[in-house]
Amino acid sequence: MAQIKLQNIAHSYNPDATDSKYALKPFDMTWVDGGRYAILGPSGCGKSTMLNIMSGIVKPSEGRLLFDGDDVTDKSTSERNIAQVFQFPVIYGTMTVHDNLAFPLVCRGYDKSFIESKVNEVAEALSLEGLLSQSAKKLTADQKQLISLGRGLVRDNVAAVLMDEPLTVIDPDLKFRLRRKLKEINQKYKSTLIYVTHDQNEAMTFAENIIVMDDGEIVQIGSPAELFERPKTTFVGYFIGAPAMNLFDCDAVGSNAIKFGNVEISTKTDLSAIKNKRLKLGIRSEYLQLVKSAGKNTIHANIESVDDWGNHKLITANFEGSNIKIKVKREVEVPTEKIYLKFPAQNCCVYENEMLIS
Amino acid sequence: MRIFYVTLKYTAVTLWSMFIIAPFLWALSTSFKDFNSVTGGATYIPWVDFEPTLEGWRVLLRSPAQGGVNIVEPYLNSIFVTCMASFVSIVLGTLAAYALSRFTFKAGFIKNDDITFFFISQRIMPPVVLAIPFFIMLGKLGLLDTLLGLVMVYVVLLMPIAVWIMVDFFNKVPIEIDETALIDGCNPYQAFFKVVLPNSIPGMVVAGLFCMIFGWTDFFFAFILTFTEVQLLPVAIVSLNSSITPWWSLSAAALVSVAPLVVVAFIVERYLSKGNLSGALK
Numbered sequence: 001m002a003q004i005k006l007q008n009i010a011h012s013y014n015p016d017a018t019d020s021k022y023a024l025k026p027f028d029m030t031w032v033d034g035g036r037y038a039i040l041g042p043s044g045c046g047k048s049t050m051l052n053i054m055s056g057i058v059k060p061s062e063g064r065l066l067f068d069g070d071d072v073t074d075k076s077t078s079e080r081n082i083a084q085v086f087q088f089p090v091i092y093g094t095m096t097v098h099d100n101l102a103f104p105l106v107c108r109g110y111d112k113s114f115i116e117s118k119v120n121e122v123a124e125a126l127s128l129e130g131l132l133s134q135s136a137k138k139l140t141a142d143q144k145q146l147i148s149l150g151r152g153l154v155r156d157n158v159a160a161v162l163m164d165e166p167l168t169v170i171d172p173d174l175k176f177r178l179r180r181k182l183k184e185i186n187q188k189y190k191s192t193l194i195y196v197t198h199d200q201n202e203a204m205t206f207a208e209n210i211i212v213m214d215d216g217e218i219v220q221i222g223s224p225a226e227l228f229e230r231p232k233t234t235f236v237g238y239f240i241g242a243p244a245m246n247l248f249d250c251d252a253v254g255s256n257a258i259k260f261g262n263v264e265i266s267t268k269t270d271l272s273a274i275k276n277k278r279l280k281l282g283i284r285s286e287y288l289q290l291v292k293s294a295g296k297n298t299i300h301a302n303i304e305s306v307d308d309w310g311n312h313k314l315i316t317a318n319f320e321g322s323n324i325k326i327k328v329k330r331e332v333e334v335p336t337e338k339i340y341l342k343f344p345a346q347n348c349c350v351y352e353n354e355m356l357i358s
Numbered sequence: 359m360r361i362f363y364v365t366l367k368y369t370a371v372t373l374w375s376m377f378i379i380a381p382f383l384w385a386l387s388t389s390f391k392d393f394n395s396v397t398g399g400a401t402y403i404p405w406v407d408f409e410p411t412l413e414g415w416r417v418l419l420r421s422p423a424q425g426g427v428n429i430v431e432p433y434l435n436s437i438f439v440t441c442m443a444s445f446v447s448i449v450l451g452t453l454a455a456y457a458l459s460r461f462t463f464k465a466g467f468i469k470n471d472d473i474t475f476f477f478i479s480q481r482i483m484p485p486v487v488l489a490i491p492f493f494i495m496l497g498k499l500g501l502l503d504t505l506l507g508l509v510m511v512y513v514v515l516l517m518p519i520a521v522w523i524m525v526d527f528f529n530k531v532p533i534e535i536d537e538t539a540l541i542d543g544c545n546p547y548q549a550f551f552k553v554v555l556p557n558s559i560p561g562m563v564v565a566g567l568f569c570m571i572f573g574w575t576d577f578f579f580a581f582i583l584t585f586t587e588v589q590l591l592p593v594a595i596v597s598l599n600s601s602i603t604p605w606w607s608l609s610a611a612a613l614v615s616v617a618p619l620v621v622v623a624f625i626v627e628r629y630l631s632k633g634n635l636s637g638a639l640k
Binding site for chain 1: 553
């Protein structure tokens with residue numbers, strides 16, 4: 001267990017080429033010991049590269065990596081004492097389940113009785129006791145993935161367990177149970193868990209802190225609630241939440257008001273220092289309110305469609321060319337043609353050049 | 359409808375099997391014939407069409423002084439040369455293939471794929487082009503007409519096959535296996551020997567089978583690079599021939615020479631169906 005610090009880390013897969021491009025742009029980051037993190041972002045945003053840099057599979061082209069203050073940038077993977085679980089289960093097909101779990105300890109030369117007790121402990125935690133003597137090859141995909149995970153947990157002094165979309169191959173019900181198990185394991189072993197995913201639900205339910213990445217950059221770090229309520233960029237607003245955050249072009253008209261179409265909407269954001277008058281207004285579909293009549297902060301929009309999602313209704317409306325999504329409870333009566341929509345000031349986020357104005 | 363398909367399938371399999379087995383049965387029947395039975399028109403069934411004799415088989419075990427051709431020594435030579443050359447080719451080929459599959463090599467415009475192709479390109483040349491350089495080189499080293507010389511030449515010929523097959527195999531073994539082994543605490547050598555290699559046995563078996571088939575059946579180099587001291591089986595069989603072709607002993611020798619490959623193929627086939635080729639993922 002250790003605090004992991006990334007100092008000015010950056011990586012390019014072709015650093016010498018003339019068209020060299022960063023897979024990971026320079027950044028600093030500290031992973032608190034025992035924390036439970038999720039890295040969220042679209043495919044190719046640099047998530048896996050970041051993990052591979054920490055585990056030592058990839059050597060960063062720039063920057064230093066510190067484990068509890070020790071520089072490990074040039075150390076080999078085996079010296080770093082990191083556990084990593086990949087997207088697809090990796091098992092040693094020629095060994096039994098027991099030998100798979102014992103392998104990391106055997107490689108490090110622990111004595112037999114210690115290995116036995118650790119293997120049994122981890123097998124119990126992952127409900128694999130009954131399978132120990134079986135050949136690992138014959139197991140199902142999720143059992144195999146549990147073994148991959150078990151190999152990470154069997155060493156009790158790992159600096160961190162890195163997981164690269166580990167639940168992709170697992171069916172939804174088991175996914176849910178495994179995530180709970182991971183949380184339990186995090187609490188029991190106090191090991192830092194870093195979890196890469198492109199599934200926001202997975203990230204939201206698993207992590208205390210979510211790191212949102214895009215195009216080789218960390219866009220925002222925060223709790224699930226912060227990411228939902230105050231997305232720092234329009235990308236985060238768009239990427240987190242289903243449906244994505246509503247984003248509209250608007251103009252600043254006062255110290256805290258904007259004009260959306262011909263309607264003035266007041267917000268809690270201080271806009272007095274804003275030079276650029278072209279802004280973007282962001283609001284979650286959950287926060288838009290259906291009201292009976294016109295009033296302050298209210299627009300009159302045309303309904304385009306209403307979809308029943310079982311537990312809620314999703315209304316798609318149009319206001320002066322902009323599409324608006326509104327999520328309402330299932331029992332709410334939705335008018336057929338036009339609706340009044342209220343923008344609560346405290347839920348409005350205003351963006352200048354795609355960045356949140358705070 | 360199902361019965362129709364099953365019937366069709368078995369008919370096709372039976373016809374194909376007959377097509378494959380017929381030459382063997384023909385050779386088997388001929389090996390028990392004598393001069394008269396061979397030259398007196400087509401005959402098929404022993405005791406009915408012709409009187410079987412073991413003469414064709416006995417010739418193979420008799421020494422030349424007794425009017426036979428002893429194939430025991432060439433047989434052992436062939437087994438030794440084929441096994442040694444295949445073994446060395448598989449060991450070197452597997453190591454080369456692993457490097458070509460996992461590490462990036464670059465010398466100017468030459469990259470990994472080019473190097474792999476360079477290995478196999480030796481097999482594109484007609485053997486006769488290689489024969490003269492081999493002859494001269496072995497001559498200079500004093501290895502003409504020796505088992506060691508033959509082993510060396512066969513390694514050169516078989517290794518490209520091993521490299522070609524194993525590169526393809528390693529490319530299908532996910533790199534995460536190596537990475538996991540490193541993370542679990544292996545150094546790169548341990549990762550290869552403890553984890554990757556045990557997973558690659560099916561590939562090595564296939565490569566080994568190919569090497570053995572090519573090594574065992576080669577006549578050309580065995581003929582050119584040996585004279586009197588060392589003789590390999592294909593050369594010995596051909597030397598059975600004389601002004602009156604002894605079809606009976608040629609047939610017997612041909613069957614004997616095919617036998618080891620059939621045995622190897624049976625063992626390997628069983629092994630392959632048991633250990634699947636898919637490696638460790640999924």
